[in-house]
Amino acid sequence: MASLLRTASLARPSISRSIARPAPRIFTSTILQRNYASAERSFFPDEPEAPVVKTPIPGPKSTKVIERLSKVFDTRSLNMVAEYPKSIGNYIADPDGNVLLDVYAQIASIPVGYNNPSLLLAAQSPEMTSAIINRPALGNFPQHDWADILETGILKVAPKGLNQVFTGQSGSDANELAYKAAFMWKRQQERGGAGVDFSEQEISSAMNNNSPGAPGLSILSFRKAFHGRLFGSLSTTRSKPIHKLDIPAFDWPQAPFPACKYPLDQYAEENQAEEQRCLAETERLIKEWHNPPAAIIVEPIQSEGGDNHASPNFFRGLREITRKHNVLFIVDEVQTGVGATGKFWAHEHWGLQDPPDMVTFSKKAQTAGYYFGNNELKPNKPYRQFNTWMGDPARALLFRAIIEEIERHDLVRNTAVTGQYLYEGLENLAERYPKEIANLRGKGQGTFIAWDSPRRDEVLKLAKGHGINIGGSGEMAVRLRPMLIFQKHHADLLLEKLEKIFKS
Known part of the structure; x- marks a missing residue:
């Protein structure tokens, strides 16, 4: 040492x-x-x-x-x-x-x-010391330089087209926050816009976990996916039974993820047919599932579920389907993000015409949250997307030091x-x-x-x-x-x- x-x-x-x-x-x-x-x-x-x-x-x-x-x-x-x-x-x-x-x-x-010596230096800085011993409840009492910390760190490496961030505690938390944003966005659209207030029926039924206040919406995920172990994220996790046994789950759909043959380029024709099959089934579920999806979530490479890959064409197809059916496209980059695939974000390999609606992150970032660019993904009232910490400035400072080391x-x-x-x-x-x-x-x-x-x-x-x-x-x-x-x-x-x- x-x-x-x-x-x-x-x-x-x-x-x-x-x-x-x-x-x-x-x-x-x-x-x-x-x-x-x-x-x-x-x-x-x-x-x-x-x-x-x-x-x-x-x-x-x-x-x-x-x-x-x-x-x-x-x-x-x-x-x-x-x-x-x-x-x-x-x-x-x-x-x-x-x-x-x-x-x-x-x-x-x-x-x-x-x-890492550079991270050791960052850990010893006065701003890190302050962030650790004076951890703020960011939604109520953000520190004076929070915008600067975000702009010089987390947002400096934001995926193209996504210029805002909601910070969280872990990968599971990041995904659940993204789900909440998707549901609020969908119901806001159905209600007629951000300026339309909640009805008395919505307010009263929500307290009893009933519709319309607690709507029958869903998040579509894929077989063998892993998106976390909290209640909402666990309902989209499909990798191993041991993760899910005995835990009540939401009635949400799962689409097939392509069972491709490897190397991908040597089986291009067969893999294309398999990907088209999965895209067709995804679209069918979006149209027919009894709890309509507000969003789909997908990993660029299914990690916990067995390191399952698909071609960029598959993910471009997913983006087209979500646009067609007014469903949000969430990319879970918790494990693939921050340089692991030879791009800073793995979805950069896809060549998308327009960016995902949200990209979640954690792990190598040492902090967590989701990026977004559409102002309509901000809830129409305060305290809807909220918790005590709403992230951690100490970990955001660490990510900034990591970014600097990656660039250096x-x-x-x-x-x-x-x-x-x-x-x-x-x-x-x-x-x-x-x-x-x-x-x-x-x-x-x-x-x-x-x-x-x-x-x-x-x-x-x-x-x-x-x-x-x-x-x-x-x-x-x-x-x-x-x-x-x-x-x-x-x-x-x-x-x-x-x-x-x-x-x-």
Whole structure:
């Protein structure tokens, strides 16, 4: 940590001058010889050269931590115990001295590395201190510089055409807030506009959860989608039964998401037919569902549901359908946003004629909310879209520092370049070990890469023993979610370790 703080003291004026590693790391595998170019410079010169595995995971110290923690906290979903002060860059450490290359990154939530020096500086700033100890109820008591914080951070990277934001607490919260905005927008239209007041019947029936005050509207989502675990977002989540069992749900429709074949370009004709089938069913549901959808919500890549991809034509088709039927188009960029796919926002890959109505975000942004551009999406009265915090200035300041770090190092481009390099390496592995890597996908999508494995859970477990922290999605997918500072020499390490796992 001392070396990190020393680096941090120089971060603002000079961190863009990345320091060269002492020597490039080149390994020879049985599939190919890879030399990632001796000129590559590390964004984290103090990173380990390679993973270190001293004990089984969990080791004895971690086991004691787990035993103690389990008495006061649910540890049944525990992946590993981390020691964050000793973690750095792309590497996560545990109490037993194990240091793993982390290509899961807190479920895609760490953008620019553990203990990033620039973020350490931002955390020590007077404005961050004030935001933490004087956390404002933003709807009632916004701080004097809240507009400046938004304009120089969250709104600086707003998707094209969306110039406003409503901030929230988490990805689930962001989606639920977007749903509320959609419902209020739809009923405002049906009522005759923002200037038309509520009827006495609407007011009284709302208090009894009855129509017309509590209208029979819905949000349409897609099979295998994941949009969160709060009540409204959970009704649109369709990825795993364990998320939904025993929880009352809204009577909302789900459309089929294309079951495409991979690589997408090699099965273009078949995938086009499948996408057209799904678009037709989506339109039918919008027209016929007994609780009419006010909006549809879709992930650019279905993440938790198995890393399912579709072509830009599918998403352009969805946009056309929503315009045709006066339904809002919400894009859930909670996991895909902030550079992960080689674009700042994944929906930039689609080439839309007009932007989505709302784009939700969280994870790598370290804050949450939804972007919008249409003033009609603002409720017609105060306190309708409201809670105590309405976001968190401290986290908004952190996102601003993350944006600055992304710009300083051109990290979105880095992700695109490294992703292409990694994908090519995985293609080679897939040719060599076709039973280990099936349906490789994510070409041209930065490092947002996945494949299906018949022994997925075993692979994830073996990876830790080889010094790699990696995750899964759906029933059999191995998903890669490295940080934006993941580079070619990290890709070489990952490919080397994967080959050892496949040989075992």
